[in-house]
Amino acid sequence: MAELPEIEIARRDLDKEITGRRVKTVDVPGTKKALPAMRSKQQFADLLEGKKILSVSRDGTLLLFDLGPDEVMVAHFGATGSLRRATSRTPQDPDTKVVLTFTKGGQLRLLDSGAEATLRVIAKNRYHKVFPDQVDLGFDPVDMPMPWTDFALMLRGRSDTIRELLLDPTFVVGLGPMYSDEVLHAARLSHARVASELNTQEVRRLYRAIVETVHNSIKYRGSGTSGHLDIFGKSGGFDPYLEVFGRAGERCRNGRGDVLTTVIRGVTHHYCDYQV
Secondary structure, three states: OOOHHHHHHHHHHHHHHHOOOEEEEEEOOOOHHHOOOOOOHHHHHHHHOOOEOOEEEEEOOEEEEEOOOOEEEEEEOOOOEEEEEEOOOOOOOOOEEEEEEEOOOOEEEEEEOOOOOEEEEEEHHHHHHHOHHHHHOOEOOOOOOOOHHHHHHHHOOOOOEHHHHHOOOOOEOOOOHHHHHHHHHHHOOOOOOEHHHOOHHHHHHHHHHHHHHHHHHHHOOOOOOOOOOOOOOOOOOOHHHOOOOOOOOOEOOOOOOEOEEEEEOOEEEEEOOOOO
16 A cells, blocks of 8 residues: 555656646546546546646645646545556556546556546545545645644644554554554554653654654655555665564564564554564
């Protein structure tokens, strides 16, 4: 699953690659399920063909393609989706759901081995009606830098465990099982600790771990551990820096302990016994 670093990398790459390009044709080889609220595949094509992409931005884990003063195309990756640059001669992956062909500069393809990734073209003034959860997004480690003291105020009075908070997009956006495990390990904190009970030093460690883990992953172009590839079809380079995720039974890379696992609400959590 793509988490915040991988989605931010896609945003940056796409903004460089396709900003200013005009959509010539739209093909939907997959089912219409990738186009929620569309009456037909042709309706989606009619909304996009001839439009120029003015910029690519990110709102939480959604990618927004600016189509002008009134409309935006919103991409949601779901659990297994991704966007891929290609030429018209590039063989089409069987998981291809949507293909945008530009007047110049090849194609952009939506791929998904499952059935969760979607593209929508909507009026900008309806964005929060269509995506109401975006109104209450939490701290964005990339787009919303803040002093650690403000972060500490966010923890005050919270009875959630810190792992629950890390996975809650209304607290911090874009962290899933992989990066939440890595953050907790970097902060040397147990998943079961209650947020409001952390002392000052622990709060500072947690804040630093969130920011540094996300930014370091972006620096190395994300992780391919879960099978995610970037828009050029390449795996990220952050995998050698993963301390615990996916390494059950191995020594963590800092050499201080073995990687253990436990299952929390059906999801495997990776940690070391010195996280307290």
